[in-house]
Amino acid sequence: VTAAGVARLRIAVVALVGLLVEATLGPDLRVMGIGPDLSLLLAICAGMTGGPEAGALVGFGVGLLADLALATTPIGLTALSWCLVGFGVGLLRANVTLDHRSALAVVAFVATLTGIVAFLVIGALVGQSQLSGLSHGYLLRAGLIESLWNALLAIPVGWVYERAGRGSAGAVALRRPDRDGGW
């Protein structure tokens, strides 16, 4: 088994554990009725660690698993939205120098907001009335609190993900000669 294969396995385990934590403890972490979205955060971390390809693949995978746990939105909607966000974050990571660790929190905040907008817009395009019927007040509250949650969790989740992804093809490609991986 190659180092990249082991890294892929570690990433799969981190993603599964993250999704289980979200499904079991997520509802208890709500502030003003809004909780974090670990599946989206995993897609963001994948893009930051492994670039656009890893971001898209992990975003699609965790999004699809999250879709299976949801009840009222079509399967594939979260997968599509998170895949696009992971790809976008990966592109940013590959083309812009983001050396400071706190950059991840900022990226997580902006990318979470973008992900929510993508989810709502694509959902409305495929006729999901429960998404287009939400009031502006709720959308603002959900967007801000969820993004703040994800920005807060980005540092610890990113730290775990970075270690899991060490040795993966994307992480190796992004590694700078003056640093031993990471951002």
Added chain:
Amino acid sequence: VGPSRSRSRPSYILAVLVLAAVTLITLDVRGHGNATLRHGRDHAHDALSSVQSAVHDGLRPIGNFLTGAADYGSVRAQNTELRQEVAASRLAQDKAAYDQVQADQVLQLSHIPFAAEYRTVVADVTGQSSSNFDEAVTIGKGASSGIAVGEPVITSSGLAGQISGVSAGTATVTLVTNPQLVVGVGLPGGNVGSAQSLGPGEGLDVTVIATAKPPPDLQRGAVLYTSAVGRAFPPGIPVATVSSVVKAAGVQEPAVTASPLAATTDLSYVTILLWLPQ
């Protein structure tokens, strides 16, 4: 050729993934819940529901213990044995209080006046959606208990939602706080309307559909009940109380908002009316 192919690979993968996701969405939306996808989702809900129950059961004693420990600052100087004794007794007390609350909820659900004429099933809520855009819960009873899609779900306060998915041992309830659920309500003067959520914590938007003249004279605090019109719900179930009525100049029907009567944020038990839409 090498670097160019390497640069285009992520775009190629993205295109394949987008195509796969769009195909899944199309199958699910246009195929009205494609059977394979539906079964996959049912199995995922069953599995998640078991894990969620187990995790919550496992964490409750730890939470109670931590709560007890947090309240314990004033007796820090006492010996370890005494501390453990107090913590254990507090744990037992918390457990008894918790059991009492659960028993009271089940007792309340078995004596709901507006459900008296229907056959009912009481079920525990085993899972909650972790998404902020999916107002639904999973309950621990399903088709094997006679539950079917479309049946109303109530608490002792009023309408909580509607069954939107069923497997053998579990069912999914779309909550009244989900904008997907539109409830027909009766209004004063023989008028009818529809109530639809604006999002969790944002209340219900009541659209007045005047079928009689004059338009309804609604007052703040009035209780809205399900209407027989539309036949999606049995009539007479309390849904919400009117929280605001705004009459704009030149518009006959007032703009009405209402607050759901059933508290959906912390549901433990619900009652399902074994009544199918007509």
